[in-house]
Amino acid sequence: xxxxxxxxxxxxxxxxxxxxxxxxxxxxxxxxxxxxxxxxxxxxxxxxxxxxxxxxxxxxxxxxxxxxxxxxxxxxxxxxxxxxxxxxxxxxxxxxxxxxxxxxxxxxxxxxxxxxxxxxxxxxxxxxxxxxxxxxxxxxxxxxxxxxxxxxxxxxxxxxxxxxxxxxxxxxxxxxxxxxxxxxxxxxxxxxxxxxxxxxxxxxxxxxxxxxxxxxxxxxxxxxxxxxxxxxxxxxxx
Amino acid sequence: xxxxxxxxxxxxxxxxxxxxxxxxxxxxxxxxxxxxxxxxxxxxxxxxxxxxxxxxxxxxxxxxxxxxxxxxxxxxxxxxxxxxxxxxxxxxxxxxxxxxxxxxxxxxxxxxxxxxxxxxxxxxxxxxxxxxxxxxxxxxxxxxxxxxxxxxxxxxxxxxxxxxxxxxxxxxxxxxxxxxxxxxxxxxxxxxxxxxxxxxxxxxxxxxxxxxxxxxxxxxxxxxxxxxxxxxxxxxxxxxxxxxxxxxxxxxxxxxxxxxxxxxxxxxxxxxxxxxxxxxxxxxxxxxxxxxxxxxxxxxxxxxxxxxxxxxxxxxxx
Numbered sequence: 038x039x040x041x042x043x044x045x046x047x048x049x050x051x052x053x054x055x056x057x058x059x060x061x062x063x064x065x066x067x068x069x070x071x072x073x074x075x076x077x078x079x080x081x082x083x084x085x086x087x088x089x090x091x092x093x094x095x096x097x098x099x100x101x102x103x104x105x106x107x108x109x110x111x112x113x114x115x116x117x118x119x120x121x122x123x124x125x126x127x128x129x130x131x132x133x134x135x136x137x138x139x140x141x142x143x144x145x146x147x148x149x150x151x152x153x154x155x156x157x158x159x160x161x162x163x164x165x166x167x168x169x170x171x172x173x174x175x176x177x178x179x180x181x182x183x184x185x186x187x188x189x190x191x192x193x194x195x196x197x198x199x200x201x202x203x204x205x206x207x208x209x210x211x212x213x214x215x216x217x218x219x220x221x222x223x224x225x226x227x228x229x230x231x232x233x234x235x236x237x238x239x240x241x242x243x244x245x246x247x248x249x250x251x252x253x254x255x256x257x258x259x260x261x262x263x264x265x266x267x268x269x270x271x272x273x274x275x
Numbered sequence: 276x277x278x279x280x281x282x283x284x285x286x287x288x289x290x291x292x293x294x295x296x297x298x299x300x301x302x303x304x305x306x307x308x309x310x311x312x313x314x315x316x317x318x319x320x321x322x323x324x325x326x327x328x329x330x331x332x333x334x335x336x337x338x339x340x341x342x343x344x345x346x347x348x349x350x351x352x353x354x355x356x357x358x359x360x361x362x363x364x365x366x367x368x369x370x371x372x373x374x375x376x377x378x379x380x381x382x383x384x385x386x387x388x389x390x391x392x393x394x395x396x397x398x399x400x401x402x403x404x405x406x407x408x409x410x411x412x413x414x415x416x417x418x419x420x421x422x423x424x425x426x427x428x429x430x431x432x433x434x435x436x437x438x439x440x441x442x443x444x445x446x447x448x449x450x451x452x453x454x455x456x457x458x459x460x461x462x463x464x465x466x467x468x469x470x471x472x473x474x475x476x477x478x479x480x481x482x483x484x485x486x487x488x489x490x491x492x493x494x495x496x497x498x499x500x501x502x503x504x505x506x507x508x509x510x511x512x513x514x515x516x517x518x519x520x521x522x523x524x525x526x527x528x529x530x531x532x533x534x535x536x537x538x539x540x541x542x543x544x545x546x547x548x549x550x551x552x553x554x555x556x557x558x559x560x561x562x563x564x565x566x567x568x569x570x571x572x573x574x575x576x577x578x579x580x581x582x583x584x585x586x587x588x589x590x591x592x593x
Contacts, residue, residue, distance in 0.1 A: 064401050078370060081352025082363075137593045150593055159439065165362040166353035185350045186342020188279040189362055189432075195439040197590050201279065206342025260593065263438045 100174045101240040102218060102269050103247040104227060105256045106149060108139055109275040110234035113147035120229035121151075124214065131200060133211045134226060139274065146275070151226075152177060152198040152211040153259065153267030160190035160199060168207075175268045176213050184208060195263040213269065247271075276526075277440060277588040283340035285582035288429050289467075290333030291369075292460060292577060295425040296468020298326040298376055301383075302419045306412070315387075317480040322472040323383040327376030330425065334369055361432040368428055372421035375414055382411040426464035430457030433584070440588045442513045442523035447505075449515040456584075459505045463577050466498045470548070470573030478566025492556040499549045499573075506540075506580070519589040526587045535583050544576020 118134045125133065139148040154177045160169045161177065168183035169190055184207040191199045191208055199210045214224035222228075223237040238247035250256040256271035301322025310316045344350045355370075357363045385392040385407055396403045433443040434454035447453045473491065514524040527536050548569035555561040 077352060078355050082355030139593075148593070159436065163360045163362065163435065165355075165357050165360045165366065166350065167357050168353075181343075183350065183353055184342070185344025185354060187344065187354075187362065188342075189360070191279040192277050192433075192588070192590075193436040193439050195437075195591055196593065201342065203342070206344070206346055208342075260591070263591075 099241070102154075102174060102176065102213065103238060103240045103251060103256075103271060104213075104224065104269055105236040105247055105250055105271045105273060107234045107236070107273040107275075108146040108148045109273065110232045111147040111149060112232060112234075113149075114231065116229045116231055117149060117226035117235065120225040121211070124225045125209070133198070133200060133209070135197070148259075148272065149226075150196055150198065150259070151270070152194075152213075153196055153265070154211075154213065154269035155265035156268040157264065157266045159193040159195070159265055163189045163193040165189065176215055177210075178212055178215070179208060179210065181205070181207050195260065195265060276586060277590060280585050280588075282582065283336050285585050286578065287333040287337040287340075288460070288581040288585075289578040290329045290336075291425055291429055292464030292581070293467045293471060293574065294326040294329035294333070294376065295372075295422040296464035296466065297322040297329065297472050298379070298418055298422040298468070299426075299465055300468045300472045301326070301379075302415045302422070305415050306419075315480070317476040318472045319383055320387060321476040322468070323376075324380040325471065326422075327373060327380050330369065330376060331373050334373065361428060361435045365428050365432060368421060368424045372418065372425050375418040375421060379411065379414045379418055382407055382414065386411070423461065426461040427457045430454070430460035433588075439590060441516050441518065441520035441591065442509075442584070442588050445509055445513040445516060445520060447508060447512065449512050455505065455509045455512060459502070459509060462498065462502050462505060463580055466502055467574050467577035469495060469498060470570045470577075474548075474566045474570025474573065478561050478570070479563045492552040492561070495552045495569075496549055496556070499545055499552075503541075503545050519591045523587045523589045526589065527583055530587075532583050532587050535579055535586075539579035540576045540583060543572040544579065547572045 113136050115136070118132050118136075121127070121133050122129075122131075127133070134149050134151045137148045137150050138145045140146045154171075154175060156171075156175065158169070158171055158177050161167075161171055164170075164184075165187065166183045166185055168180045168185075169177065170180065171177050186201065186206040186208065188201055188208060191197075191201060199208050201208050211224075214222075214226075217224060218237075227235040227237040236247055236250070238245040240248050240251060242248060243252075247256070250273065251271055256273050258267045259270065259272050261267075301319040304310045304316065304318050304322075310319045338348070338351065339345060341351075344354075351366075354363060354366050385395070392407070396405075431454075433440070434456040435444075437444045443454075443456055445455055447455045447458065473495075510524045510528065513520040515521075522530075526532050551565045551569040555565065
């Protein structure tokens with residue numbers, strides 16, 4: 038039997054498909070598709086891990102912010118909560134600030150709880166997209182563009198400080214009113230407190246009131262046994 | 276109670292475990308050679324073909340449960356990047372495991388229906404020399420590792436939150452730093468896998484299954500007993516923590532989860548199948564009806580267990 042060429046001799050019935058021969062998926066196309074898919078996944082992973090994990094403020098000096106809440110002075114009036122809700126356009130039943138009771142029965146003190154901006158933040162550890170990150174100033178923020186709304190950070194936060202926004206599909210929380218703070222001001226909740234139960238300042242300024250209270254041990258972390266090392270929120274328990 | 280994860284994540288955890296367990300049972304039957312001693316093996320057929328769709332549907336439901344990730348699905352590619360997050364581990368494991376499940380299912384089907392394989396190799400000639408059985412064995416071996424990873428990582432995922440949810444991070448014994456959830460989820464995965472691929476498949480398709488696998492009822496009873504012991508230890512360990520852990524434990528057995536726990540899990544998932552298999556052991560036969568009953572019970576209880584554990588998660592009181 039005569040064949041026109043070696044290919045035809047090997048494959049007289051044209052069962053070995055190439056890209057030139059008829060319809061159907063060739064091995065090359067299949068491999069290309071698989072590699073592309075794998076590269077896409079890897080690229081997505083590399084891209085998100087290269088995203089800068091910190092946001093630089095206008096000042097080059099690294100600040101260490103602190104907010105101290107004096108539970109003896111707090112009356113639970115809710116002014117801080119209202120100010121925060123107003124600022125963040127939160128509905129009535131939602132809040133970045135919760136009020137918890139603290140102390141023995143009859144001598145209970147009011148303790149507002151919000152994001153503690155932990156140095157070892159579990160929300161940052163568990164976030165698969167790195168949407169949650171900690172700035173060099175120690176503020177824990179959420180990059181809305183990366184958040185997929187899986188809510189893992191919500192269950193991972195021992196202070197239950199994170200809130201899922203059903204409309205935007207992302208998780209939100211206290212962001213320390215960073216725009217006010219970087220401009221030299223203070224967060225809305227601090228500003229709103231009528232009794233002066235909230236203090237705000239920089240720990241890197243040794244003359245500041247907050248530095249004095251934290252360094253003397255009067256202002257303490259809330260539940261340090263959780264192991265998350267709150268770095269911005271401190272409490273005075275009388 | 277925690278407010279973040281409800282039914283959809285529970286169904287995903289269940290389907291992930293079921294698919295992984297079904298894969299592992301089929302793999303065990305295949306790799307030990309038992310599959311080839313008989314003409315027709317419903318266990319490997321069901322295990323290989325159902326595992327892929329089960330895990331894939333679970334993953335799809337999970338994507339549906341996302342917020343912004345559902346509105347802008349390309350964000351899901353970002354989830355591959357943070358290796359400190361167990362969720363990232365999970366998405367990598369599933370991305371490798373799911374295709375392998377489908378490959379195993381396809382190859383098993385081709386062995387069972389060689390005439391279909393003939394038609395395919397007629398169309399895609401380059402597949403003609405593929406050693407189906409050898410490729411299948413490799414897929415099964417690699418897939419088994421991924422199946423264990425799938426069964427375990429879901430437990431690691433919820434236990435990794437540590438003090439934020441004492442029930443989920445409770446140890447195998449008070450004071451021991453080994454979390455219970457990864458072990459419990461793996462055992463439950465294998466148990467539901469057996470329920471699907473043996474009780475709901477072999478028992479129906481092969482009337483004389485008892486004689487083919489003599490130790491079958493004992494294996495079932497051991498799995499059920501082990502699951503009962505692990506859940507009991509979980510409750511003991513969580514209760515021992517006091518605070519939120521104790522509240523979670525009492526929620527499960529005496530609180531608003533008690534009906535789901537005692538009826539949905541203990542009665543239909545542990546007691547009933549155990550009794551059915553004990554009877555089969557004694558009687559020497561396993562009727563298709565009892566197979567369906569115990570299989571459904573084991574599988575449904577797997578879903579109940581996942582849901583109960585999620586719904587009973589109580590964060591610490593501050």
